[in-house]
Amino acid sequence: MGVYVNVRGWVEGGHKELARAREVVRAEADEVYGGGWGFPERPYNGIGFVFYGAEMRESGVEGFLRQLRKIAALPPDEDGYHLVGLFLVSHEVDGMSEWQVRDGVVHIRGGVEAYRYLDA
Template identity: 55%
Template sequence: MGVFVGIRGWLECDDQQLAQVKEIVQADDADDTYSGGWAFPPRQYNFTNWVFYGAQIRAQSVDWFLDRLRSVARIPASDDDNDLITGLFFVSHEVDGMSEWQVRDGTVTIRAASQEYQFLDE
């Protein structure tokens, strides 16, 4: 059956960055089952846009997701404030446990998740 990994989290971005995130996600739509885990609220509010992801994927597909997330993280700032995309994902591996993926400063930083979030794996 294989090992599964639960990925759940969100991104924060501006309007122009949101359009680029959608392009990255849509490029995978026809080819990859797990691209269906992305969710874009039909109506965004105020000045921050939100993008969500949630799915249980096979462990061998984690690199695919991480590659997409790194592509998203590299999207340049599009305003005078130079705000890059930020986000947070909790990644729960059936064997290796939980990690925290922070999207900030144009990269994805991976570290062990705090014990406070272990309830998500129970």
Template identity: 50%
Template sequence: MVSVRGWLECDEEQLARIKEIVTADDPESTYSGGWAFPARQYNFVKWAFYGADIRAVALEWFEDRLRRIAEIPASFQDEEYDERPRGLFLVSHEVDGMSEWRVRDGVLVIGRPEGDYRYLDA
């Protein structure tokens, strides 16, 4: 089993695209239920969260969703600031330990945790 938990921040247009990507899966799919979108979002930044324990064989499914989300373009261009979706996910594998999945700059970067998240490693 793999424990996946994390968040994305984006704008309203990007949130709509994120919802399209994650709801394109069968709504009865076990792992799609891990997505959560606050009913009441505040200010300009919008949020999407994911939390679930999934089978290791489904990790590729989750990675594909995050890569597609990372590719969502900025709603408007700003030369000083990257306005694409960004976020952080901690992925704890029973055998392989924890990894950090960062959505930023239009890509998904998977690596060893840069922070001290050992207390979350289940």
């Protein structure tokens, strides 16, 4: 049967930067879990949001993390702001972790107790 991991979260930033993130997603297409990304049909307002949600086998997590790291490392906008985001990752065995997209990298830390209800 295998071990499953729930990955849910978002990335936010300028529309040009999110268009670059979409290019990363297309280039790193995963036939199984790549469909978890949700991009808006058109830009609106000043900041855009891109969402991701999927239940995946443990073996798919490393590929998703590699993709997310490429997105985090995209060049900042003209004002020097990188894309930012937050992902909650619930592993069936290891529990929850929090992946923070900021400063051009993905910071991984133990999950916050307040979000444990998502694993119920």
